[in-house]
Amino acid sequence: MSPLAPFPVVEHQRVVLEEGLTLDCGVTIRPLAVAFRTYGTLNEARSNAILVCHALTGDQYLAETQPVTGKPGWWSNLVGPGLPVDTDRFFVICANVLGGCMGSTGPREEMTDADGNGLGRPWGTDFPTVTIRDMVRAQKKLVDHLGITRLLAVIGGSMGGMQVLEWAATYPDAVLAAAPIACATHHSAQNIAFHEVGRAAIHSDPDWKGGRYWEDGRIPAQGLSVARMVAHITYLSEAALMRKFGRRLQGAKAVTFLEDVFQVESYLRYQGSTFVRRFDANSYLTITRAMDYFDLSQEHGSVPAAFAGTPTRFFVASFSSDWLFPTSESRALVRALNAAAARTSFVEVPTDKGHDAFLLDEPDFHRALGGFLRGAAREAGL
Amino acid sequence: MPDGHIRYVAKNMRLDLRLIAEMIPEGARVLDIGCGDGSLMAHLVEVKRADARGIEIDMQAATDAVAQGLSVIHGDADNDLAFYPDGAFDYVVLSRTLQAVERPREVLRQMLRIGRYAILSFPNFGHWQVRWKLLSTGRMPDTEMWSRPWYETPNIHPCTILDFVALAEMDGYVIERWLAVDEKGLRAPWRRSVRLANLFGEQALFLLRRK
Numbered sequence A: 001m002s003p004l005a006p007f008p009v010v011e012h013q014r015v016v017l018e019e020g021l022t023l024d025c026g027v028t029i030r031p032l033a034v035a036f037r038t039y040g041t042l043n044e045a046r047s048n049a050i051l052v053c054h055a056l057t058g059d060q061y062l063a064e065t066q067p068v069t070g071k072p073g074w075w076s077n078l079v080g081p082g083l084p085v086d087t088d089r090f091f092v093i094c095a096n097v098l099g100g101c102m103g104s105t106g107p108r109e110e111m112t113d114a115d116g117n118g119l120g121r122p123w124g125t126d127f128p129t130v131t132i133r134d135m136v137r138a139q140k141k142l143v144d145h146l147g148i149t150r151l152l153a154v155i156g157g158s159m160g161g162m163q164v165l166e167w168a169a170t171y172p173d174a175v176l177a178a179a180p181i182a183c184a185t186h187h188s189a190q191n192i193a194f195h196e197v198g199r200a201a202i203h204s205d206p207d208w209k210g211g212r213y214w215e216d217g218r219i220p221a222q223g224l225s226v227a228r229m230v231a232h233i234t235y236l237s238e239a240a241l242m243r244k245f246g247r248r249l250q251g252a253k254a255v256t257f258l259e260d261v262f263q264v265e266s267y268l269r270y271q272g273s274t275f276v277r278r279f280d281a282n283s284y285l286t287i288t289r290a291m292d293y294f295d296l297s298q299e300h301g302s303v304p305a306a307f308a309g310t311p312t313r314f315f316v317a318s319f320s321s322d323w324l325f326p327t328s329e330s331r332a333l334v335r336a337l338n339a340a341a342a343r344t345s346f347v348e349v350p351t352d353k354g355h356d357a358f359l360l361d362e363p364d365f366h367r368a369l370g371g372f373l374r375g376a377a378r379e380a381g382l
Numbered sequence B: 001m002p003d004g005h006i007r008y009v010a011k012n013m014r015l016d017l018r019l020i021a022e023m024i025p026e027g028a029r030v031l032d033i034g035c036g037d038g039s040l041m042a043h044l045v046e047v048k049r050a051d052a053r054g055i056e057i058d059m060q061a062a063t064d065a066v067a068q069g070l071s072v073i074h075g076d077a078d079n080d081l082a083f084y085p086d087g088a089f090d091y092v093v094l095s096r097t098l099q100a101v102e103r104p105r106e107v108l109r110q111m112l113r114i115g116r117y118a119i120l121s122f123p124n125f126g127h128w129q130v131r132w133k134l135l136s137t138g139r140m141p142d143t144e145m146w147s148r149p150w151y152e153t154p155n156i157h158p159c160t161i162l163d164f165v166a167l168a169e170m171d172g173y174v175i176e177r178w179l180a181v182d183e184k185g186l187r188a189p190w191r192r193s194v195r196l197a198n199l200f201g202e203q204a205l206f207l208l209r210r211k
Helices: A132-145 A159-170 A189-203 A206-211 A221-235 A238-244 A263-275 A281-293 A296-300 A327-339 A355-359 A363-379 B013-023 B039-048 B059-067 B077-083 B104-114 B128-137 B161-170 B194-200
Strands: A014-017 A032-039 A049-053 A091-095 A110-112 A118-122 A151-157 A175-181 A313-319 A343-349 B029-033 B051-056 B071-074 B089-095 B115-123 B173-181 B203-210
Touching: A014 A132, A032 A132, A049 A132, A049 A159, A091 A132, A132 A159, A132 A281, A151 A159, A151 A363, A159 A175, A159 A281, A159 A296, A175 A363, A189 A221, A189 A281, A206 A221, A206 A281, A221 A263, A221 A281, A221 A355, A238 A263, A313 A327, A313 A355, A313 A363, A327 A343, A327 B077, A343 A363, A343 B051, A343 B059, A363 B059, B013 B039, B013 B089, B013 B115, B013 B203, B029 B039, B029 B104, B039 B051, B051 B059, B059 B071, B077 B104, B089 B104, B104 B115, B104 B161, B104 B203, B128 B194, B161 B173, B161 B194, B161 B203, B173 B194
Parallel strands: A049 A091, A049 A151, A151 A175, A175 A313, A313 A343, A343 B071, B029 B051, B029 B089, B051 B071, B089 B115
Antiparallel strands: A014 A032, A032 A091, A110 A118, B115 B203, B173 B203
């Protein structure tokens, strides 16, 4: 199938599992493709594997150059030789989520019928509704395929953190240590509201064409770009925006009331325009929905019930200026873990960088996560 | 007066923690409130094979403890104890923190709800130097132990050893053991008298349980 413009053609490493996956919505997708990357070496006992779960617009290119954008991996400051997630010691796996657009089964991939026969067109908006748990089930199939029965750790921030929680709740015996970072046990009404603005922007772009934009090779660039701009604001903090841009103008010294552009506008437009060259609009709709549906207590009765008797040890971290997944949400998670008698570590990292801080150089966060992983490795006899 | 046995304790913090550690048996489930960088916890995990958890209010200290691989949460005694289930721990430790919490009585109640035993240490406001400073100068005491001025001290609920014994009795807790430490860490004539301990003990250490 020809790639959708304007994505360049990239062959992603992936496994294709013929048995497919039955989703929470009842639909079975067959076959199931999981695109993934690994770093480091799996030891003989297969006991040093760490799974990293990516966020909404992340991908499996965790610690290497992203082939589509040419930019460094999104967590290359944290994952690598000698870094807190040390690839000299650990075998690190990262998979593109189900519903994503970097090679895993998703709206951009070829649609299949119930028998797994290709239909010669992308899924588009016919891609079934997926949940965070479906994403985790797909990752579990990959981990099984790699011959790993127990992960030393599952780590992730934002939507990646939601997957971490789902991993620990669904497969407690397969997760020795879990690090949900800058996340929550459910998506808040405010977060759903911001997502809906993004989706509305995509829906209102004439090029979206009811989701069938793939028919003529166009993409709803304007709508997807606006969605990204709105979302990007939620990833930053007011202090960070003031520090980076203040009220400075792009290419002018004083406001003239003639087509002036503030630097922050120009920055957001740039963010929006680069995003549409690497992300699929229907994937964005699918994944934001999955986040919105996420609610651990609804799935398990209560959050403590989700982790009752868990053998997993947890490291929770929040960032003080994160208003998308504020510390109060992480603290509620920590209290629920305490109520479930789970072994839990928690730090709130002081920073003015907002939600994005989990991707940036935050020495306290890196030090704490590194120590937590070393502790887990000690316990696993590594 | 509870039947206690006073031992002499050096002022050295490590000795103080070792005394607490001595009270805790092998393999116990322990919650250390105000665990700092986790030195007591690390000792308990290593030497006693304890299942130790900690709470620390200071972000840097909590991070240091987590970075050592300890299960420590950034939190505080006033707000986080209520979320642990009944009887979750064998021992709940609160060292040198009782005087700084907002609701000491409630914290004590929570400690003995979630733990079978509570171990507390606190600086004794009944110490003779404190009494003397207040009596002689008419100003808030300024000693080595109580070194911060009244308007910026975090120690909002200081108490004496007698005060603490009275609270334990009022709320129906059993004092299993108690010790006091004088300013030189020396064995003193107040060994068997809580009133003398209240005068010469600079710090107190109590082991309580529910009736």
